[in-house]
Amino acid sequence: MSFDAFEVHGGLPLSGNITPQGAKNEALQVLCATLLTTEPVTLSNLPNILDVNRLLDLLRGLGVKVEQKSPHSYQLQADAIDLGFFETPEFRRDASRIRGSVMLIAPLLARYGQAFLPQPGGDKIGRRRLDTHFVGLQKLGAHFDYESDKRQYSVTAPEGLKGTYLLMDEISVTGTANVVMAAVLATGTTQIYNAACEPYVQQLCRMLVQMGAKIEGIGSNLLTIEGVNELKGTEHRLLPDMIEIGSFIGLAAMTQSDITIKDARIDQLGIIPTAFERMGIKLDFEGDNIRIPQQDTYEIQTFIDGSIMTIYDAPWPGFTPDLMSIMLVIATQAKGSVLIHQKMFESRLFFVDKLIDMGAQIILCDPHRATVIGLGRKNQLRGIEMSSPDIRAGVALLIAALSAKGKSVIHNIHQIDRGYEQIDARLRALGARIERVEG
The missing domain is CATH 3.65.10.10 (Enolpyruvate transferase domain)
Structure with missing residues (x-):
């Protein structure tokens, strides 16, 4: 029997501490x-x-x-x-x-x-x-x-x-x-x-x-x-995994949770915290820990001239491409709009069809760009059955499912297991309803 699917019951606030795995x-x-x-x-x-x-x-x-x-x-x-x-x-x-x-x-x-x-x-x-x-x-x-x-x-x-x-x-x-x-x-x-x-x-x-x-x-x-x-x-x-850290920040924002990320090596995160703050997410730095307090809403910033915010990936010290999927999914419930420009890989945005099926408002402009019109929590995402296409999109869909109303089933979760250690058990420790089921 292959337990290659997650059954997720979303819409629950989470709380507690979580320590990122090694990178x-x-x-x-x-x-x-x-x-x-x-x-x-x-x-x-x-x-x-x-x-x-x-x-x-x-x-x-x-x-x-x-x-x-x-x-x-x-x-x-x-x-x-x-x-x-x-x-x-x-x-x-x-x-x-x-x-x-x-x-x-x-x-x-x-x-x-x-x-x-x-x-x-x-x-x-x-x-x-x-x-x-x-x-x-x-x-x-x-x-x-x-x-x-x-x-x-x-x-x-x-x-x-x-x-x-x-x-x-x-x-x-x-x-x-x-x-x-x-x-x-x-x-x-x-x-x-x-x-x-x-x-x-x-x-x-x-x-x-x-x-x-x-x-x-x-x-x-x-x-x-x-x-x-x-x-x-x-x-x-090894350093703590900065992609996991970014994923947990996105999880806290989407599920309106109060989560503290322990031992985050903040000095090694570059502009990652700043990018999430531009999405309107509050971050409190306590020593080497990052606390994401519970937020009812978060609002995407604009540029100084009032134009729409663009989040794009770039070689370090630019924003890492591995967190672009996370930025896209958290934008779905933000106030405001954002252009997600995935420059490095032309197939990484193709998972947005699942988010659209969940109720997100996303325009896929081309293989590299997607415009997200934030719902501002006026309409909660709804649970669906879907499949994980790769590691990062799989976790983005998992975050969406944890924030959604009702039950979601995510297949092909060995993709997530390739990059995230015992993610279901660690999320259950925060209060999530997630189980491995036959896929």
């Missing part, structure tokens, strides 16, 4: 980075989510010793890698299920001069090309080949990697992570310009420096890396 996007990067050394690496605050567990299984298959120290702490040691695992059906099957598997390439290439990867999976949110990864590795001296019949990539560097100047053709977080992991063991100096500088990449770089890498410019879009011969082990703690 999913950081977890996938630092797990792959453990392949860069033969010594033990201990990672703490690792989220227990489907994507992380799948990557851990891939690492085990490659011969990495994986020891769980506590529910969210693991020690990994990659001192006996089995490159033959690349040829197995298990590797091709499991690596194709998770997009984060693409970051296995660089550390294996740097240490062993070869790596293979089937075309990775992940969210269906539009074109997510891998050119940036492979072009960067080629400039470091790797040879690239794509076997179309096997839908498999191969990268080799029989003469080793050599430092160079790299101008990234797009500001890709995982692309930057891959090139950084390759460059730390390359011969000579590498400069990476137009590098992504998200907190996830900063955390990866800090961990690599602790392991003995030489990286300058962390937090900027220009990284200078002096290659070293080897790296050592380390201990590293």
Whole structure:
């Protein structure tokens, strides 16, 4: 029996404290980075989510010793890698299920001069090309080949990697992570310009420096890396997941709840709190906690000249694309209107048809833009049966369901489980009526 659906009874105010899990996007990067050394690496605050567990299984298959120290702490040691695992059906099957598997390439290439990867999976949110990864590795001296019949990539560097100047053709977080992991063991100096500088990449770089890498410019879009011969082990703690934090802010606003987000690392959230305040949501900062007090209404701000507010995504320190779905759903019950402009992915707004079925007033202008006319709580959303298309849209629909009148059923919730740890149990602790049912 497959419990791949949530049954949600909405319209209930929630209350209490909730602690965000470790950052999913950081977890996938630092797990792959453990392949860069033969010594033990201990990672703490690792989220227990489907994507992380799948990557851990891939690492085990490659011969990495994986020891769980506590529910969210693991020690990994990659001192006996089995490159033959690349040829197995298990590797091709499991690596194709998770997009984060693409970051296995660089550390294996740097240490062993070869790596293979089937075309990775992940969210269906539009074109997510891998050119940036492979072009960067080629400039470091790797040879690239794509076997179309096997839908498999191969990268080799029989003469080793050599430092160079790299101008990234797009500001890709995982692309930057891959090139950084390759460059730390390359011969000579590498400069990476137009590098992504998200907190996830900063955390990866800090961990690599602790392991003995030489990286300058962390937090900027220009990284200078002096290659070293080897790296050592380390201990590293992941940041709290800023996407979960934003999701909980949206949940509190939509359900008229009083919720406190504990240990939020506010200093690492960038403009995320400001963006929610522009939507009219009150935030109280108490130490490193964020309290969202109960609000009967919230009103979207306008620009200084009175024109309609536009929320758009951009590379860090701009607003993260992973919270655009949350911003759209909270706008449905706000006072006022907003233009949601999802620039990076052209299929991420296609879930709005479900919100329209729930009673929201949304005009989908094109694949990248949607105008939301806020209902100002005059008309409560109504529960419906729907399906989660990807991680972020799935949580946005879950938030809508928790605020809606009546019962909703959300299918395909393994998508949500890929990025949110035991979300149903944690929401029940706040007073939500949500159960897993046969999907």
